[in-house]
Amino acid sequence: MIPQGSKNSRRKPDSTDKLTDGLFSGVLAIFIETGVSRKRLQVWQRRFEDLGGTILTAAANLLGRVDQIIILAAHEAALSKGINFDRLGSCPNLNFVQFRWVEECLKDGTLLSYEPFLLSASQDEHILSTDDSRLDAQSGPQSDQLYVTPALAIVPDGDLRACSEVVNEKRYDEVSEECTIDTKFKAICEDDMPDYNKHISRPLLELSEIYSDVLADEWRSLTYRKVANKLDRLPYQILSADEVKNIQGIGKSMVDKIKEILCTGQLQKLFNLKASSQVQIMQQFASVWGIGPKHALKLYQAGHRSLQDISEDQTLSPMARVGLKYHYDIALRIPQSEVSEAGSFVRHVLEDLCPGASIIVGGSYRRGNATCGDIDLLITHPDGHSHKGLLGRLVTKLEEAQFLITCPNPFTENITHKVNTYMGICKLPQYTHHRRIDIKIYPKQAYAFALVYFTGNDVLNRRIRYLAKKKGYKLSDQGLFLRVGDNKTGMASEVSIPCETEEEVFQKLGLPYPEPHERN
DNA sequence: AGGCCGTACTG
DNA sequence: CAGTACG
DNA sequence: GCCT
Numbered sequence: 001m002i003p004q005g006s007k008n009s010r011r012k013p014d015s016t017d018k019l020t021d022g023l024f025s026g027v028l029a030i031f032i033e034t035g036v037s038r039k040r041l042q043v044w045q046r047r048f049e050d051l052g053g054t055i056l057t058a059a060a061n062l063l064g065r066v067d068q069i070i071i072l073a074a075h076e077a078a079l080s081k082g083i084n085f086d087r088l089g090s091c092p093n094l095n096f097v098q099f100r101w102v103e104e105c106l107k108d109g110t111l112l113s114y115e116p117f118l119l120s121a122s123q124d125e126h127i128l129s130t131d132d133s134r135l136d137a138q139s140g141p142q143s144d145q146l147y148v149t150p151a152l153a154i155v156p157d158g159d160l161r162a163c164s165e166v167v168n169e170k171r172y173d174e175v176s177e178e179c180t181i182d183t184k185f186k187a188i189c190e191d192d193m194p195d196y197n198k199h200i201s202r203p204l205l206e207l208s209e210i211y212s213d214v215l216a217d218e219w220r221s222l223t224y225r226k227v228a229n230k231l232d233r234l235p236y237q238i239l240s241a242d243e244v245k246n247i248q249g250i251g252k253s254m255v256d257k258i259k260e261i262l263c264t265g266q267l268q269k270l271f272n273l274k275a276s277s278q279v280q281i282m283q284q285f286a287s288v289w290g291i292g293p294k295h296a297l298k299l300y301q302a303g304h305r306s307l308q309d310i311s312e313d314q315t316l317s318p319m320a321r322v323g324l325k326y327h328y329d330i331a332l333r334i335p336q337s338e339v340s341e342a343g344s345f346v347r348h349v350l351e352d353l354c355p356g357a358s359i360i361v362g363g364s365y366r367r368g369n370a371t372c373g374d375i376d377l378l379i380t381h382p383d384g385h386s387h388k389g390l391l392g393r394l395v396t397k398l399e400e401a402q403f404l405i406t407c408p409n410p411f412t413e414n415i416t417h418k419v420n421t422y423m424g425i426c427k428l429p430q431y432t433h434h435r436r437i438d439i440k441i442y443p444k445q446a447y448a449f450a451l452v453y454f455t456g457n458d459v460l461n462r463r464i465r466y467l468a469k470k471k472g473y474k475l476s477d478q479g480l481f482l483r484v485g486d487n488k489t490g491m492a493s494e495v496s497i498p499c500e501t502e503e504e505v506f507q508k509l510g511l512p513y514p515e516p517h518e519r520n
Numbered sequence: 521a522g523g524c525c526g527t528a529c530t531g
Numbered sequence: 532c533a534g535t536a537c538g
Numbered sequence: 539g540c541c542t
Binding site: 318 | 531
């Protein structure tokens with residue numbers, strides 16, 4: 001009596017196997033961010049890329065491109081706001097398509113015709129507009145605006161309905177109807193949650209950084225950071241320390257510090273530390289990639305007082321030299337769109353080099369953050385062997401393309417083409433800043449574990465690894481291993497418990513599966 | 521009192 | 532080995 | 539720093 005394709009077959013063929021080349025492989029798309037909530041946009045973008053699609057940004061140079069490119073937007077009005085038609089006019093293979101097309105493709109499991117979803121752009125006056133404003137200049141700030149613009153607390157019907165559809169589409173596990181709505185409301189609330197407690201979490205986070213950079217106390221640093229994060233996600237403003245004293249992870253001295261902030265508006269301890277010139281200088285030294293608290297102290301004791309000073313120090317590691325050279329750029333946050341574009345850039349090069357290889361942008365990008373500290377790329381090959389020796393060749397190609405920066409120092413040659421890790425600097429031709437980039441390549445059987453690791457965040461990784469240990473396992477980016485001896489000897493089985501997907505990894509640990517955006 | 525993640529790389 | 536880095 |  002149950003028709004085929006009913007809710008009993010809730011597991012779509014593609015929904016769990018991200019290695020299988022996706023629905024959207026080879027499809028190039030520009031997502032117009034106007035007129036759609038950030039959350040929905042991210043869900044679509046992630047699904048689209050997970051299934052092999054390539055996302056271009058509106059700022060991408062489309063002139064002379066022969067590829068078929070689709071432009072996805074919420075509605076026609078969004079088209080005119082979100083895109084500069086002067087730039088696109090000369091690109092012949094354009095289709096303007098509703099976001100709904102992506103949803104329907106996902107539901108259907110096949111690539112549908114654009115036809116029913118086409119947006120008419122040709123009627124729009126903007127096409128013929130002679131306005132010569134440069135899109136480069138306006139699209140960056142524009143996409144930033146999207147994130148700082150507070151959305152409505154009460155969501156219009158249409159928005160909520162569409163959100164629910166996305167959730168429905170994603171429910172390859174059982175999700176009841178009311179739960180769906182509930183979850184969606186929650187997600188929306190999170191999206192628009194004000195910074196109720198920043199005035200408290202901020203000093204704690206500063207303390208965390210000083211403990212880590214200057215005082216070399218990893219554990220206090222971690223504790224402060226965890227508490228700061230926890231306060232940031234409280235859905236109410238803390239008015240009294242009583243509201244905080246029962247929170248897991250907040251002990252006596254933390255309560256005292258929160259009290260002090262509530263009473264006096266600041267932390268004396270932090271104030272004193274920040275007043276110390278040694279602390280200031282050491283913190284600046286340690287802000288350089290490749291310089292930690294130990295070396296920062298050494299440099300200070302050697303009499304150095306500025307970055308200028310240490311740049312002449314012969315004891316600097318090659319990594320620190322690179323860190324110093326790009327110190328300014330590295331400190332900048334990277335817009336989501338640029339991270340995405342960097343991923344697409346590498347994806348194209350990789351496709352040429354090693355057809356069938358899969359590449360995913362991990363890190364805070366995959367967790368859906370609006371800006372990222374660096375670019376994390378995760379590569380594998382579904383055939384189980386083509387990944388071998390791939391990194392070296394890829395890095396060479398990317399250096400030839402002048403995407404990866406080949407440094408004159410011994411740094412790149414030394415640290416660089418190791419078996420599975422590249423850590424370095426990159427720059428997209430059309431952008432101005434240099435960015436930190438990490439590329440990792442894993443064999444197929446480690447991919448799910450690597451994806452969990454590379455998605456993070458760091459605190460989540462530590463938590464689930466700790467949990468795994470307590471349950472008699474060892475979890476790493478390479479696998480999940482049964483402990484053989486006791487947990488102290490560190491002995492673990494050679495062979496990992498196989499997992500094909502992230503879902504399986506969490507399931508094996510007895511944890512509910514968190515969506516990437518829930519791993520912050 | 522003692523743990524708080526597990527790994528890769530450098531020198 | 533210690534130090535730094537990655538999530 | 540917090541937790542057991």
